[in-house]
Amino acid sequence: MPPAVLSVRELRKQYGDTIAVDGLSFEVNRNEIVGLLGPNGAGKTTTINMILGVLEPTTGTILVEGADLASKRTQVLACTNFAAVYAPLPGNLTVIQNLRFFGLIYGVKNLASRIQTLLEQFDLLAFRDTKCGVLSSGEQTRVSLAKALLNNPRLLLLDEPTASLDPSVAREIRLKIREFAARGEGGVLWTSHNMYEVADVCDRVLFLSHGRILLAGDPRTLPAEHGKETLEDLFVAVAREPLALERA
């Protein structure tokens, strides 16, 4: 059996006396979209930053396709990519320049044709020579996603990719991510505060509270299992009464 796309084991990050992530262990499998949920400060972005190699864990291991990020950073990051609402692409480069720049860094083969495919796929042909800084937030998100798919990543990390998008554009984006997960060999780790979106997109969710996984399961059945009507109710409970849920 091939290894999980992402395997996180006993991941911990501590800043002085503050524990941001406390012994996380989880996996993301092929063709799977896993939602990483939790209130602000739960440790979602810290976890994503550690998986992206821009934050060193205090302890624990991160394996992507069986390769250890700590010892095979280049190999791991070559098959990983991400899009985050707080990491827009440089606004002083055009769409095509940004995609060429990152395509070269990721070592994408047949880069010109790959960029053309992504421009078509994300409806960006009209903006290819437009500087990213003047695009609307929806258009910028599409460019970020095109960049995130440049290297056909095995592991795609999406940190609130649809935040600040209107419902119509958000739906389009969700559709494209679902297509990505279903069609290839990749898996997706997705964070969002939109529980409707999470229930719609994710195969599995992990609820984080104070850096630990509090609950895990199918977003469609998990609320009922914990006596809640909707995923949003469950989210609110995790945010307000994590101890009660932990005891249950």
Add this chain to the structure above:
Amino acid sequence: MVSLRPTFAIVLRQFYLMQGSPVRVLPLFAWVAIDMITWGFMTKYLNAVSGSGFNFVPSLLGAVLLWDFFVRVMQGVTTAFFEDVWSRNFLNIFATPLSIPEYVGGLVLSSIATASVGLIVMLVLATTVFGLSFLVYGLLLIPYLLVLFLFGISLGVIGCGIVLRFGPASEWLIWPIPALISPLVGVFYPLSTLPAWMRYLSRLLPPSYVFENLRSIVLKRSGSPYALLWGVALDLAFILLASWFFSHIYHHAVRTGLIARYSAESLS
């Protein structure tokens, strides 16, 4: 293993930025051209009033040209790095397979390209308008440029490390570095003019050997290749120091989360 493709990407990015912004292109040649014109006329004036028959052009204008080359090399590295600071691109850049040697290699290649433009403009102006002849320096011109180039690269990389460590506002500590070093390396006067304690510092700075050598050639018609070799050796030490420093700062930034939250500036 260092791959050329990602390194080329950094250079290509600089090219794209220049292509789309005349504001970035102008400083490549405008300030050095102004320096050449100012110091060119200054040397002409000094030649006229000194009445000694001594030609100030090769000693003073030549020194300014070489100093400006060093400044352009250093700022070529830091400016390419600042582009990532200004566009808040660290997370995008450092979450890729790009290695630190590839990234720094890209900054250095960008600097070679931009500093070459300035050097060519200065050479054309100094030779055609003010009659500076590089035959005076002979083949020593090559080690002069090499020593200054290597020192510019090492200080540029150290400057990048400082900005990575202390945040975007510390950029203002980097711009004046050449002005701080200039009095110590004797661009305009012999090192013997300096007090003893400053001369100790001068001996640790590679450009000192270039400017002392240059004056020696102009005044006594003899330079010391051995002194320049010492300058190259010091340069290599500075390059090693700069590499260690940047790598150390980068790993600190990864450990503390500074890269992920770079604009916060306050992470320890």
